Amino acid sequence: MIIEKMIVKTKPGIDIVNITDELRKIVAKYDIKNGMMNVFVMGTTAAIIINEDEIHLKEDFKKLFEDFIPKDRLYFHPENAYSHLRSLLLSPEKTIPIREGKLSLGQWQSVMLIEFGKRKREREVIVTVLGV
Amino acid sequence: MIIEKMIVKTKPGIDIVNITDELRKIVAKYDIKNGMMNVFVMGTTAAIIINEDEIHLKEDFKKLFEDFIPKDRLYFHPENAYSHLRSLLLSPEKTIPIREGKLSLGQWQSVMLIEFGKRKREREVIVTVLGV
Amino acid sequence: MIIEKMIVKTKPGIDIVNITDELRKIVAKYDIKNGMMNVFVMGTTAAIIINEDEIHLKEDFKKLFEDFIPKDRLYFHPENAYSHLRSLLLSPEKTIPIREGKLSLGQWQSVMLIEFGKRKREREVIVTVLGV
Numbered sequence: 001m002i003i004e005k006m007i008v009k010t011k012p013g014i015d016i017v018n019i020t021d022e023l024r025k026i027v028a029k030y031d032i033k034n035g036m037m038n039v040f041v042m043g044t045t046a047a048i049i050i051n052e053d054e055i056h057l058k059e060d061f062k063k064l065f066e067d068f069i070p071k072d073r074l075y076f077h078p079e080n081a082y083s084h085l086r087s088l089l090l091s092p093e094k095t096i097p098i099r100e101g102k103l104s105l106g107q108w109q110s111v112m113l114i115e116f117g118k119r120k121r122e123r124e125v126i127v128t129v130l131g132v
Numbered sequence: 133m134i135i136e137k138m139i140v141k142t143k144p145g146i147d148i149v150n151i152t153d154e155l156r157k158i159v160a161k162y163d164i165k166n167g168m169m170n171v172f173v174m175g176t177t178a179a180i181i182i183n184e185d186e187i188h189l190k191e192d193f194k195k196l197f198e199d200f201i202p203k204d205r206l207y208f209h210p211e212n213a214y215s216h217l218r219s220l221l222l223s224p225e226k227t228i229p230i231r232e233g234k235l236s237l238g239q240w241q242s243v244m245l246i247e248f249g250k251r252k253r254e255r256e257v258i259v260t261v262l263g264v
Numbered sequence: 265m266i267i268e269k270m271i272v273k274t275k276p277g278i279d280i281v282n283i284t285d286e287l288r289k290i291v292a293k294y295d296i297k298n299g300m301m302n303v304f305v306m307g308t309t310a311a312i313i314i315n316e317d318e319i320h321l322k323e324d325f326k327k328l329f330e331d332f333i334p335k336d337r338l339y340f341h342p343e344n345a346y347s348h349l350r351s352l353l354l355s356p357e358k359t360i361p362i363r364e365g366k367l368s369l370g371q372w373q374s375v376m377l378i379e380f381g382k383r384k385r386e387r388e389v390i391v392t393v394l395g396v
Contacts, residue, residue, distance in 0.1 A: 001264055003166050003231050034267050036302050036359075036392050038168050038227050042238030044184045050356050052308045056340035057348055063340075064333070064349050069196070076188035076195075084189055085196050088222075090352075092182050092241070095168075095227050095302050095359050097390040099267050104390050106306030109356070126229040126236050128168050130262055130394055132265055133396055135298050135363050170300050170359050174370030176316045201328070208320035208327075216321055217328050220354075224314050224373070227300075227359050258361040258368050260300050262394055 002030050002129040007122050010046070010115035013083060014062040018053045019125065020110045023096075024103055026127055032098050035131015040093040042124040045083035045117040047090035053110040065089075065116070083116040090114065098131055134162050134261040139254050142178070142247035145215060146194040150185045151257065152242045155228075156235055158259055164230050167263015172225040174256040177215035177249040179222035185242040197221075197248070215248040222246065230263055266294050266393040271386050274310070274379035277347060278326040282317045283389065284374045287360075288367055290391055296362050299395015304357040306388040309347035309381040311354035317374040329353075329380070347380040354378065362395055 004026055008017055023039065039048050051057070065086045075081030094111065097104040105111070113123060136158055140149055155169065171180050183189070197218045207213030226243065229236040237243070245255060268290055272281055287303065303312050315321070329350045339345030358375065361368040369375070377387060 001166050003229060005231075034265050034392075036168075036300075036394060038229060040227075040229050040236065042236065042241065044182075044238065044240045049352060050308075051348055051352050054341060056342070057345060059340040060345045060349060061352060064352075068200075068332075076191040077186060078188070081189060081192045084183055085192055088181060088183050088193060088196075091223065091226065091355065093227055094355065095304075095357055097267060097302060097304050097392045099269075099390060099392075104304065104306065106308065106388070108308045109306065124238070126231060128166075128229045128231075130168060133298050135361060137363075168300075170361060172359075172361050172368065174368065174373065176314075176370065176372045200332075208323040209318060210320070213321060213324045216315055217324060220313060220315050220325060220328075223355065223358065225359055256370070258363060260298075260361045260363075262300060 004127045006125040008113050008125050010121045010123055012118050012120055013116040015115040016058050017113045018110050019113055023111055027098055027103055032129055032131045033101050035098045035129055036095055037098055038095045038128045040126045045087050046123055047087045047092055047114050048094045049090055049112050049114050050094055050109050052108040086116040136259045138257040140245050140257050142253045142255055144250050144252055145248040147247040148190050149245045150242050151245055155243055159230055159235055164261055164263045165233050167230045167261055168227055169230055170227045170260045172258045177219050178255055179219045179224055179246050180226045181222055181244050181246050182226055182241050184240040218248040268391045270389040272377050272389050274385045274387055276382050276384055277380040279379040280322050281377045282374050283377055287375055291362055291367055296393055296395045297365050299362045299393055300359055301362055302359045302392045304390045309351050310387055311351045311356055311378050312358045313354055313376050313378050314358055314373050316372040350380040
């Protein structure tokens with residue numbers, strides 16, 4: 001049982017920060033062979049995603065959320081409802097297998113934090129590992 | 133290893149029920165220090181979400197799903213396809229860290245069951261905890 | 265701690281493949297009584313979903329993604345951005361409780377792999393079980 005708190009610095013949204021290397025370092029540091037890693041961001045206007053970290057694709061990710069949930073629509077919740085709604089469609093957490101001493105990601109899979117808030121933040125990400 | 137079944141009473145959808153206090157009680161009852169909690173609703177027209185429990189924001193959550201997946205559109209599946217589709221965009225489960233004896237949620241994060249079904253229900257929610 | 269790799273054959277997207285029976289066999293094979301199962305697809309254009317496996321409803325699932333994220337729109341990422349975006353709205357993984365020797369799914373819940381890629385694939389799915 002390992003729990004680590006990471007701080008991830010983000011720019012005003014939409015910002016996408018690849019945290020895969022930090023997660024891989026935790027697997028190596030504790031020499032985990034097999035298990036599960038849960039990655040959880042402690043915020044309501046950010047999310048954890050797993051997909052390809054490619055510059056044009058990340059522009060598509062941003063445009064998708066800007067189109068679906070525009071900033072300038074009227075919402076019931078004042079100020080930043082759009083940031084909450086965008087996060088709601090994703091999730092604050094992902095659980096990832098660890099296998100043969102490695103984070104078991106596919107060739108194109110990166111774990112990323114997506115920031116939907118409107119100011120720069122220091123996001124707390126809790127990484128929990130169960131395994132042997 | 134702890135498994136508890138909770139019953140969550142819901143009103144016809146869209147209803148949002150905060151279950152964070154019940155989850156915190158499970159952590160306290162078994163005196164878990166560190167671990168992972170999985171929260172899973174056994175239904176195809178409901179989901180588990182984590183976001184802010186604020187009255188206006190919850191109206192925005194409801195409107196988002198009513199706009200994206202309207203009740204009165206024609207679907208292939210008769211009757212309640214819209215309830216299934218709304219659930220599909222979310223997920224029946226979330227996994228949450230437990231850290232230093234507490235559910236490791238951010239200041240504004242609540243765990244909520246969202247009911248998309250069209251009648252009142254008693255939803256079975258399975259809470260599984262792995263930890264020490 | 266059990267980790268198994270499954271290969272799931274898919275047709276060009278959108279294809280939905282029910283893998284619940286294979287997951288149930290893993291629970292039975294290792295005689296797990298209580299625990300958590302994580303199901304993770306190692307790809308960026310596929311996802312794991314839990315909902316009802318009903319033929320008309322699956323047509324609605326497909327239409328939802330075809331409507332929201334059309335194939336023929338212009339994207340920044342060439343070729344298959346739509347496949348990535350559709351996967352992003354879902355997730356590559358789900359974590360499911362095992363209770364009293366069984367996968368704790370509701371009556372209508374099936375675990376399915378949804379293929380958004382445009383060619384047939386052999387998808388690697390990692391199934392990790394923690395339990396007793």
